[in-house]
Amino acid sequence: MATFMAPENAEAKQAVADAATEVAAEVTKAPLPPVETAHPWAMPTAASTFAEDTDALYYFITALDTVFFVIIMGAMGYFMWKYRRRSKDQKTSSITHSGIVEFLWSAIPTVLLLVIFVWGECDFVKQSVPPADALDVRVTGQKWYWTVEYPKYPGVSLSSSTEEPALTLMVPKDKPVRLTMTSTDVIHSFYVPAFRVKRDVVPGRYTQIWFQATRVGEFNLFCTEYCGDLHSQMTGVVKVLEPDNFERALIAAGILEKEDGESLAAYGERVYRRRGCAACHSVEGKDGIGPAWNGLYGRTESLTDGTTVKADDEYIKNSIYEPNSQIVAGYSPQMPSYQGLLDEEQVTAVIEYIKTLK
């Protein structure tokens, strides 16, 4: 696999970007196709190496349960019919117990349950040990979006959106991937049904999962630990690519840059959507976790410390880099700092974008 070109190398960067143009268009702009649906009785599309293992055990338990259910209900139904009361003084059997029968129906389930236990345990242990050569990915959960970074590709970052299904995680097919996850606020849980992986994302600690995708396509990502109002919108799209395309596509989708000919305001809007601002700030006046942005520019803001300030370039920039130094009255200090996450050009673009919002 080609090694990644550091972004400082302008020439190489240009080459990568060029090569990725078509992929980029396809990846970031095209509406995401509906997720493949399987039959309601079957497990969802299987797209990781774990899926086969988990499904095998799932179907084994289903079969076993069905057999037991049919036996229990069959016996019950048969007795209900055979021994229904026909006359008031119908005689009944004096049987009260049976050592051998009771032994059998304790021992057989015990053995079967042990088999299931060991089977589930082995697969679980396998899922706990990521291979050493796995691709490292950092996942951060926050109310109510995911951000994904790749230590191997500095500057590349993807994030989900509460508004629409957004490309949130990209991984190569047939390569192990290890996710190291943490949360900045409450507990979330990272769940990709098609991969059969799930792990809580806990503030103050790192949790890990790994998987190896086996199928190219797009799959749902859900948050499965209740985390508040937009819990059900904390979803995203996981895209599995051919290893050859992976790097180009990832860079194209994950590096947020002003495109040639794009206006600053338009670029600012993309920053707004792709860097998670949309989770807390609306642009059409709806109150969210943070203030809506329309009409913000030039307005006089009252702050919680009783002072007022004019919302100019300097103020907005400061609000982004050091959000907790000036808190708008009526809001709580919930905004994370974007120091180091948004560069100067991106901040300027956001300001230009805010200026257009009336």
Place this chain on the structure above:
Amino acid sequence: MADAHSNESNYLTATRGLKSWLFTLDHKRIGLMYLVGVLVFFLAGGLFALTLRTELLTPEGGDFISATTYNKMFTLHGAVMVFLVIIPSVPAALGNFLLPLMLGAKDVAFPRLNLLSFWVYTLGSMFFLYTLAAGQLDTGWTFYTPYSNTTGTAVISATFGAFILGFSSILTGLNFVVTVHKMRAPGMTWNKMPLMVWALYSTAVIQVLATPVLAITLLLLIVERTLMIGIFDPAMGGDPVLYQHFFWFYSHPAVYIMILPGFGIESELIAVHSRKHIFGYKAIALSSVAIAIISFVVWGHHMFVSGQSELAGIVFSFLTFAVAVPTAIKTFSWVATLYKGSIEFNTPMLYGLMFLFTFSIGGLTGIFLGALSVDVHLHDTYFVVAHFHYVMMGGTIIAFVGGIHHWWPKMFGVMYSERWGKISALFIFVGFNMTFFNQFLLGQQGMPRRYWSYVPQFQQQHILSTVGGYLLLIGFTIIAIYLVHSLRNGKKVGPNPWNAQSLEWTHTASPPIEHNFHGQPVVENDPYNYPEIDRTGASH
């Protein structure tokens, strides 16, 4: 026998006036007051659930209620159903009424304590509801930190509310343990106790042992708040997962507080209405005790994906399978009891049979969740929702409804309409399975729980669930109507309409007199020794 005194006043008419109820020391009246409380909360909890189901008719959120309202509703639904309905349903309502009668005692061991626990329950539920509503609690009934820390101090007062309610169950539990040990009628050895008594006894033991853990959790939450010592809050260096350990250390045993009494009712229903000696009495009784013990060491199965160590996951998975065995033994024994019986399909029995159907599904689907790798996929999806509704509702509530029908003639001396009983049972059977069965399939396809909006591919199944929910509403409404109607217009019954053999039927009137029995009953027979049993030849 009671017939001789049939014109005598009973516990309902012995004294009159509101005060004679509110300050009664009579376990039967206390039981009835609990029953009224539980049924009112059941109605409320059910309506909360229907609100949720109605919102889920379409994948988009917000066509009926906002996300914030939705989250408060499912918190209310879960908290009310668990703490105010299911936990007190069988033990406090039916158990209070029945335990002394079944033991041949005049009352429970500590009648005053019993009244106190009723009042603690009443005040506790008021406080709890007030907290949930005023504190705008939207954390789910599990109050997980640190999410619950962000809702101000509500988590402390909610835990406090649950703790007050817990106190009521500790007091009831204590009372029942002592009553069973000390107040059995002469001749009633442990092996001659009805299985309902065994179940109430095992439940009482868990209540006494597990509930104090809630108190410890509460204390830690308060210490964390007031002394700013980080225990659960990561912002202060605490561990949020520790909270989950504490919570489930109480709440998993609480699951068995909820289901064991249902098992007790089931044993009575199946035996009495098939006129057969219960099959495997000892196995059923001892498996209740075994479940009570093992239930204390399986709490970690709620946390396989929470970031607890892999080893802990493995141990908890193993113990979880261990608890499945006694449960399986019970189910097989109930079915075997039907063998060569004389089965009458009256309303209580229909619930007894329905229980076997729904509870078997609940139990069998637990196996998926105990298996580690499969649980990783299913955890916190609708599969779990379906599973615990099959256990809690398909088990406890169905048994509870069956029990109400079974002991209704004893409680009020009247019989309800058998025909409407059967019709509503059909509604409940169809409605219940329609609501919850396809939630297994939803979960298995990856539909997460506690979602206000969802991906469109799940819509059809959600519609089916919602329709099922409304069928349940119809079923329960019919029951409410004919039961209330029967109070005035029901056919009067004698002391023992089912011709059962336990003391509450054989030795006292319907409704029982205030002091339960004329003189001390003496037990010679086994509680399952029905006259129809053919003793000729067989030597069992």
